[in-house]
Amino acid sequence: MKKSKKKKSDEKDKIIKEKDKIIENNLNQMKKMQADFINFKNRIEKEKEEFVKYANRELMLKLLDVLDNLERASQTEDEGIKLIYKQFKDILEKEGLEEIDTTGKFDPYYHEVIAVENSDCEEGKIIEVLQKGYLLNNKVLRHSKVKICKR
Amino acid sequence: MGKILGIDLGTTNSCMAVIEAGTPKVIPNAEGNRTTPSVVAFTKEGQMIVGEPAKRQSISNPEGTVASIKRKMGTKEKVRIGNKEYTPEEISAFILQKMKRDAENYLGETIKEAVITVPAYFNNSQREATKAAGEIAGLEVKRIINEPTASCLAYGLDKIKEDQTILVYDLGGGTFDVSILDVGEGVFEVVATSGDTHLGGDDWDKKIMDYLIEEFKKETGVDISKDKMALQRLKDASEKAKIELSSVMQTEINLPYITADSSGPKHLVKTLTRTKFEALTEDLLKRTEEPITQALKDAKLEPENIDKILLVGGATRMPAVRELVRRYFAKDPRKDINPDECVAMGAAIQGGVLGGEVRDILLLDVTPLSLGVETKGALFTRVIDRNTTIPCEKSKIFTTAEDYQTSVDINILQGERPLAKDNHSLGRFTLSGIPPAPMGIPQIEVTFKIDANGIMHVTAKDLATKKDASITISGSATLKDEEIEKMKKEAEKFAKEDEKLKELIETRNKADHIIHVTERTIKDLGDKVTEEEKERINKAKEKLKGVLSSENIQEINSAIEELNNEVYKVSSRLYQAKSEEKKEEENKGEEDKKDQK
Numbered sequence: 251m252k253k254s255k256k257k258k259s260d261e262k263d264k265i266i267k268e269k270d271k272i273i274e275n276n277l278n279q280m281k282k283m284q285a286d287f288i289n290f291k292n293r294i295e296k297e298k299e300e301f302v303k304y305a306n307r308e309l310m311l312k313l314l315d316v317l318d319n320l321e322r323a324s325q326t327e328d329e330g331i332k333l334i335y336k337q338f339k340d341i342l343e344k345e346g347l348e349e350i351d352t353t354g355k356f357d358p359y360y361h362e363v364i365a366v367e368n369s370d371c372e373e374g375k376i377i378e379v380l381q382k383g384y385l386l387n388n389k390v391l392r393h394s395k396v397k398i399c400k401r
Numbered sequence: 402m403g404k405i406l407g408i409d410l411g412t413t414n415s416c417m418a419v420i421e422a423g424t425p426k427v428i429p430n431a432e433g434n435r436t437t438p439s440v441v442a443f444t445k446e447g448q449m450i451v452g453e454p455a456k457r458q459s460i461s462n463p464e465g466t467v468a469s470i471k472r473k474m475g476t477k478e479k480v481r482i483g484n485k486e487y488t489p490e491e492i493s494a495f496i497l498q499k500m501k502r503d504a505e506n507y508l509g510e511t512i513k514e515a516v517i518t519v520p521a522y523f524n525n526s527q528r529e530a531t532k533a534a535g536e537i538a539g540l541e542v543k544r545i546i547n548e549p550t551a552s553c554l555a556y557g558l559d560k561i562k563e564d565q566t567i568l569v570y571d572l573g574g575g576t577f578d579v580s581i582l583d584v585g586e587g588v589f590e591v592v593a594t595s596g597d598t599h600l601g602g603d604d605w606d607k608k609i610m611d612y613l614i615e616e617f618k619k620e621t622g623v624d625i626s627k628d629k630m631a632l633q634r635l636k637d638a639s640e641k642a643k644i645e646l647s648s649v650m651q652t653e654i655n656l657p658y659i660t661a662d663s664s665g666p667k668h669l670v671k672t673l674t675r676t677k678f679e680a681l682t683e684d685l686l687k688r689t690e691e692p693i694t695q696a697l698k699d700a701k702l703e704p705e706n707i708d709k710i711l712l713v714g715g716a717t718r719m720p721a722v723r724e725l726v727r728r729y730f731a732k733d734p735r736k737d738i739n740p741d742e743c744v745a746m747g748a749a750i751q752g753g754v755l756g757g758e759v760r761d762i763l764l765l766d767v768t769p770l771s772l773g774v775e776t777k778g779a780l781f782t783r784v785i786d787r788n789t790t791i792p793c794e795k796s797k798i799f800t801t802a803e804d805y806q807t808s809v810d811i812n813i814l815q816g817e818r819p820l821a822k823d824n825h826s827l828g829r830f831t832l833s834g835i836p837p838a839p840m841g842i843p844q845i846e847v848t849f850k851i852d853a854n855g856i857m858h859v860t861a862k863d864l865a866t867k868k869d870a871s872i873t874i875s876g877s878a879t880l881k882d883e884e885i886e887k888m889k890k891e892a893e894k895f896a897k898e899d900e901k902l903k904e905l906i907e908t909r910n911k912a913d914h915i916i917h918v919t920e921r922t923i924k925d926l927g928d929k930v931t932e933e934e935k936e937r938i939n940k941a942k943e944k945l946k947g948v949l950s951s952e953n954i955q956e957i958n959s960a961i962e963e964l965n966n967e968v969y970k971v972s973s974r975l976y977q978a979k980s981e982e983k984k985e986e987e988n989k990g991e992e993d994k995k996d997q998k
Binding site for chain 1: 422423445450454457458460461462507508509510657658666
């Protein structure tokens with residue numbers, strides 16, 4: 251009689267323990283979700299700010315092709331094209347576009363090496379810009395494609 | 402406890418993801434991209450760079466740049482840079498370190514643990530090496546899993562009950578893998594693998610480039626294959642064309658001033674059709690077919706034994722690849738998950754399972770179709786929009802359509818069409834005992850509540866008496882997948898006609914309402930309205946009643962306007978007369994009325 255009672259209470263203890271475990275699991279789960287959610291919210295806020303600032307990126311990147319071509323065309327004698335190129339570039343610059351500086355040494359965070367030249371020059375110096383690079387609001391929009399010196 | 406990072410450590414590109422709120426999310430790197438080139442470089446100054454910047458300097462520093470280190474994992478081969486030697490594990494660790502750092506910056510928390518994927522054919526020492534790379538990077542590698550298994554996880558195939566045979570077609574930037582898996586009850590067994598370690602999306606770009614160079618030479622006699630600058634422009638344009646041809650039938654490659662000769666500047670302008678592109682790359686596509694055949698042979702299976710095909714790797718976006726798979730297996734491949742990110746997402750899910758973050762109950766469902774009730778004129782009014790994550794709860798306030806209506810019939814509908822009859826009725830009930838009142842006065846709040854198991858409770862409550870009635874609809878009463886698809890398609894197909902019909906009904910409802918209000922106003926005003934005015938209003942009213950059943954929305958609208966005008970004339974006359982009497986009081990009363998609305 252006593253034994254079976256003990257057995258019963260053992261079983262009960264076991265069930266309670268199991269339930270405790272489930273409760274604890276669920277509580278942890280909930281805390282994790284809550285934390286996830288708060289982090290998520292904060293990040294979305296941040297991304298929203300970034301988005302407003304860089305929303306034009308895709309469009310600007312596409313327009314760079316046109317800018318390049320206008321620049322190439324403006325190398326010719328046509329005065330009109332030169333004016334259009336300047337006008338177009340001015341507009342883009344007002345939107346935060348800025349040419350990447352290539353006067354110094356190569357920097358992989360801003361430039362991309364397309365070719366190297368082994369001549370009498372300073373190691374790592376940019377000798378030629380094959381395609382201009384641009385920043386948009388201080389973030390790289392397109393890397394400058396360059397030829398650098400390698401000895 | 403922190404998050405477990407899922408990492409797809411690839412030959413050409415790597416990708417990472419974590420579980421967030423129960424679902425995998427890809428984390429962008431510090432440069433803002435969702436995949437990171439698996440390239441490590443050491444500059445002359447002894448600086449180490451990883452990912453995109455490393456790739457950008459590789460031409461100037463080939464002896465200091467390491468790419469495709471994955472091919473060397475598990476070997477004793479060392480990479481010598483300057484006077485230092487690195488094991489493949491160490492090089493891989495640099496990539497993992499960057500990913501860990503970028504993930505930490507993005508998530509704003511420390512990452513200590515990871516799940517890393519490897520190709521199914523990796524042997525034990527290759528797996529050990531991958532694990533070691535993780536540990537060197539400061540990550541506790543909770544598990545190494547097979548890439549095809551990760552893809553299956555991303556597609557939720559661990560949830561299927563019956564045994565299935567899955568083929569994963571993984572065409573990456575530089576490697577091609579085919580794997581056949583037996584999946585059932587959450588157990589994944591790789592039964593065969595095959596592939597081509599030097600075939601990838603880059604080869605497709607190269608074909609376009611070669612074609613353009615050749616055509617240009619034919620047309621102008623100028624060989625641009627030696628011109629580094631022209632080549633770079635061609636390479637970019639070729640990749641762009643390939644990507645575009647996955648969604649359009651033809652694209653224009655437009656490279657003005659590509660070169661110049663004595664006759665002046667030369668432009669490259671070429672239209673490339675998808676058909677031409679596919680003809681150019683036919684041999685490459687063919688090369689993916691042999692490994693499939695081999696894998697099937699090794700597994701002693703026929704194409705019809707494959708239950709599902711998963712497409713993984715960016716290059717599988719090409720329609721020709723999908724067509725090849727469809728033809729080979731006479732079955733549509735699954736492609737709904739971004740093929741570049743599939744493996745990393747699967748790794749994150751595995752991490753989530755290990756961390757106790759992903760459990761069946763947390764894989765939240767969405768409502769596949771909108772839910773709502775039938776309203777006046779047999780219209781469908783949405784309460785919960787489709788694709789809302791459940792559990793959820795939403796209420797909307799409705800009112801009566803007729804004077805002294807004492808009960809409302811709530812017909813619960815599921816679907817996307819504006820007319821009630823075109824949607825699926827899930828059930829109906831009646832809320833009665835509403836105190837008699839003119840139409841539009843009673844406020845009936847209808848609440849839809851769906852729990853995590855998809856069981857829906859709909860309650861209608863009279864806000865004045867707090868009296869309510871409700872119904873419970875179990876998940877099984879809702880539609881099956883095929884029916885849902887059918888309804889979505891129909892909604893698209895009939896969108897225009899439905900919109901028109903809806904507008905017509907809404908216009909009729911408006912007309913009804915105005916007739917009703919007019920009648921009430923005239924009755925209330927009694928003898929303040931002259932007989933002549935009454936006649937004019939009646940005439941306009943009868944005219945509106947006459948066109949009510951017309952299909953012409955404009956006709957109804959102009960009749961509405963006419964009636965409105967007549968009523969307005971009377972009310973403004975009365976208003977003027979009254980306002981002369983007691984200006985201020987009336988003004989105040991009018992404003993109060995507005996507020997109540």
